[in-house]
Amino acid sequence: MNSPAPPVTRAGRTTATPAVQTLDLVKTYQVKGRDEPVRALDGLSITVEPGIVFGLLGPNGAGKSTTVKILTTLAAADSGRAAVAGLDVTAEPARVRRAIGVVAQRSGADPVATGRENLLLQGRLYGMRGAELGRRADQLLSRFDLTDAAKRQVKTYSGGMQRRLDVALGLVHRPQVLFLDEPTTGLDPEARTAMWEEISRLAGDEGLTILLTTHYLEEADKLAARLAIVDRGRIVAEGTPDELKGELHGDAVHVELVRAPETDALDVYQSLGRVPGVRDITVDGRRVSARADDGAAAVPALLAALDQAGSPVAAVTVARPSLDDVYLRYAGRSFADAEGATR
């Protein structure tokens, strides 16, 4: 008899079967007019422990959708391995499809059917029937705040409502792993915030693992317990958002002076240069920027040094490193530059 899977602890590594695992995935596409094929995935490996939101973060074209397509059995890799819920995607595609829910970038809902009809149809596709299916549909409508709109055609829904229905559709058959491909792209800020709340709530569901792809740094930072940063078909960094940001050592400190230094800024440079743990000082008119190992701890000494240099301070801000900074460090280019680049 099989022994039960060991319990999963929030603290970190376990010996439980990973919810998602890929090893050295390679995928190329032949493109007309190009001699070299496009290398969408170039040895991509990830391991996702069960029960968490795992973020795959990268700019457009990094390879996120290709990874999701392979994991959801919609595309085959050239080489490498991929498994979901312990099932190899190539050897057992039908079982993989039962174990997963997929919310693709484009809605799969039928616009002329009602929200409830869409949920019932989806359930039937998974072999659900009768009262059990009706209860599940009503439960999901209520959970995603769609009960009042249950009998309206989906084409009358707002963008946020459609997206919530898409997620509900992905959950009808109670999957173990839910794939959310760019779940908030195209939503207005209010609907995006609402969707973030839904996803955070889902993350608490027993046993559900969510693999989320996004090119929004803020989204990954807010939702993901662990993150892998994808660039040019490879993982360039992996960890919790705090671990990734913590590796950057040091905060950005921005100071606004009451007035620009009178003659030149030399006094300011010299005074700040003597404050321990402060480096990379720049002075631009009234704005002074620096990096500090511990920004908050450095502020009193910085203020005193500026006061001595005859430059009183109007405002100070200390910013922890952002995922933008992380991306720059690991991918060697800024997120915005990567988004603009073609591969």
Ligand SMILES: Nc1ncnc2c1ncn2[C@@H]1O[C@H](COP(=O)(O)OP(=O)(O)OP(=O)(O)O)[C@@H](O)[C@H]1O
């Ligand atoms: N069917 C295809 N034919 C040719 N090239 C493709 C195809 N699908 C993806 N690619 C290319 O593979 C690379 C990875 O694309 P992919 O869609 O996986 O990236 P992504 O990170 O999901 O970006 P996006 O957020 O824009 O979907 C890109 O260079 C893309 O142009």
